[in-house]
Amino acid sequence: MEKFLNLQELRRLFPNNESCLAFIENIRWGKTPVCPHCGSRRTSRFKHENRHHCNACNVSFSATVNTIFHNTRIPLHKWFATLALLLESQHHLSARKLAAEINVNKNTAWQMLARLKATLSDARERVSDGLNLETFYRQVEEKVKLQTADILQYVLRKIMEVS
Numbered sequence: 001m002e003k004f005l006n007l008q009e010l011r012r013l014f015p016n017n018e019s020c021l022a023f024i025e026n027i028r029w030g031k032t033p034v035c036p037h038c039g040s041r042r043t044s045r046f047k048h049e050n051r052h053h054c055n056a057c058n059v060s061f062s063a064t065v066n067t068i069f070h071n072t073r074i075p076l077h078k079w080f081a082t083l084a085l086l087l088e089s090q091h092h093l094s095a096r097k098l099a100a101e102i103n104v105n106k107n108t109a110w111q112m113l114a115r116l117k118a119t120l121s122d123a124r125e126r127v128s129d130g131l132n133l134e135t136f137y138r139q140v141e142e143k144v145k146l147q148t149a150d151i152l153q154y155v156l157r158k159i160m161e162v163s
Ligand SMILES: [Zn+2]
Pocket: 035, 036, 037, 038, 039, 040, 054, 055, 056, 057, 058, 059
């Protein structure tokens, strides 16, 4: 099978937590963050981390609020790699293999897989905009040339719609 998600490219594009968070921010908000608590656009960015402060409701937040990536101690680039490996294996990824690939223990790998699989399955059921994950998989099968970042962006969008 031809690889459609290039893990090497993925690691180059998303070497750390910050690069992933910036990617999620862009998918969610574009250039202007929106407070997930009150909907205000009057926010300020913290100087040294990818967090924002809402000047309307006085709460701080990051782009992962209300997504499956919230409150996880696993760095986002490991989540991104897991998502890529899971899609590439067409959901036949074992916890043992994942643990070795992203350097976490087997129990953690198992939990990550369970969380992602549940969310992907939710996304498949609930997406109704015509361009759903099934279509996406078919396109991949037909070897439509998609770039790794495009694929991830598409899937992350779907995941974040349902989480
Ligand atoms: Zn707010």
